[in-house]
Amino acid sequence: MKKFIPLLVVGTALLAGCNQEKAADSASPTTTAAPAIDKADAVAVVNGQYIAKSTLETLEKEIAERSHGQSFPKEKLIEELVQRELLVQDATQKQLDKSPExxxxxxxxxxxxxxxxxxxxxxKANPVTDAEIKAEYDSKVAAEKGTEYKASHILVKTEAEAKKLIAELDKGADFAKLANKNSLDAKESQNGGDLGWFSAAQMVAPFSEAVAALEKGKYTKEPVKTQFGYHVILKEDSRALTPPPLEAVKDQLMPFLQRKKVQEMIETLRKQAKVEILVPLTDEKPKAEAAAAPAEQPAATEAAPAEADKAAAPAATEPAKAEEPAKPAEKAAEPAPAAPAEPKK
Structure with missing residues (x-):
């Protein structure tokens, strides 16, 4: 027995053949009927219903996109469409297409x-032009001014360790060798703590500020504390930030400008439309319910004093019970100390 191709069936919205159009017609009287399919333009016929070649082409394209270029034999794809058509016909025969859901x-x-x-x-009618991309590049990318830094660092867990390393550097120790031996992120890589070139925004603030304040070729005389631990930083060089060329960011600017155009179009439609919101935009308690709550309180005070005390006792203990779990919850909300790692790039 032939089987469905799982990749095609799960999560797809594509329905093959003609009867899905008929089901849509029954759902909406204004739906335009699908054009008739000639035998010459079909890949198969199922109980008199033709499956169009274009349907197969659409399925092939869908599979290629979903499976990153992987293809399936045409025989399997056509069998998939045949089985879908059989299901559509069976559902229509059972009048499932007429269910309100x-x-x-x-x-x-x-x-x-x-x-x-x-x-x-x-x-399609309002494509993003090269001139628009160039203008966006000039205003948002090329206009960016800043500095890039080249630095190395030694990351340790404690301030005492960092001060000990600074003392060794003061005596003439080699920075790269100390990093390879002691740094939490250089022991394995043995790269001397080299971080390469980076902008200030790529590092956490205390680290970036320390690098910017250093002279070229100098190292920090005091440990720099971040959420990763304690750093000893060597500033190797700096240079003016060079923006990437237009061609390198063109594909990133395109979708941004498309979204901008679409948003402007939608805003124009919104301004031209007559819109009336028919439901409350905030959740409010009904006035009758709010008024009923205080009205019930005097009735409770008519009870005998002893009974009133008994009734009030459980209520008095409720807040204490409710507040107790809040303490560990507040502790859990506090930022947990991050494991030692390389500064954020």
């Missing part, structure tokens, strides 16, 4: 597809 889902799917189609149509 499915009609609502079909309408939601239709609206989602129309939303995507409208955005794609807008971007």
């Amino acid at each position: 499915l009609i609502a889902q079909l309408e939601a799917a239709k609206k989602a597809l129309l939303t995507q189609a409208d955005l794609q149509n807008f971007l």
Whole structure:
């Protein structure tokens, strides 16, 4: 017996053949009927219903995108479409396409597809131009001014360890050798604590500030504390920050500018539309419920003093019980000390 291809069945919204269009027609009277499929344009016929070649092409494209270029034999793909068509026909015969739940889902799917189609149509008619990309690059990327630093560091757990290393450096010890022997992030790599070139924004603030304050070729005379531990830092060099070339960031600027265009289009539609919000935008307790609470209190005071005390006793203990778990919760919310690691790049 032939089996479904799991990759195709799970998570796909593509329905093959013609009957899915018929189901959509029953859900929405205004839906335009799907064009008839000629035998010459079909890959298979199932109980008189043709499966279009375009449906197979769509499935092949979907599989290629989902499986990162992996392909399946055409025989398996066609069999997948045949089995889908059989399920569509079976569901239609059982009139599942007329259930309110499915009609609502079909309408939601239709609206989602129309939303995507409208955005794609807008971007096709209003593509991002090279001039717009260049202007965005000049204002946001090329205009950035700053400094890059080249530095090495020795990371240890305690301040005492860091001060001991500084004392050894003062006596002429080699920084790279000390890093390879003692640094928490250089023992394995044996790179002398080299961090390469980085901008201030790539490192945590105490580290960046210490590097910026150092002279070229100098090391910190006091340990620099961060959430990773204690650092001894050697500033090797600095240079003006060089922005990446336009071609290197063009693909990153494109989607940003597309989203910007779409947002402007949607805002224009919103301003032109007549919109009325019909539900409260904040959750509020009904007035009747709020008024009922204080009205019940006098009735409780009419009870005998002894009974009132008994009734009040459990209520008095409730806040204490409720507050107790809050203490460990507050401790858990405090930032946990991070494990020693390389400064954030």
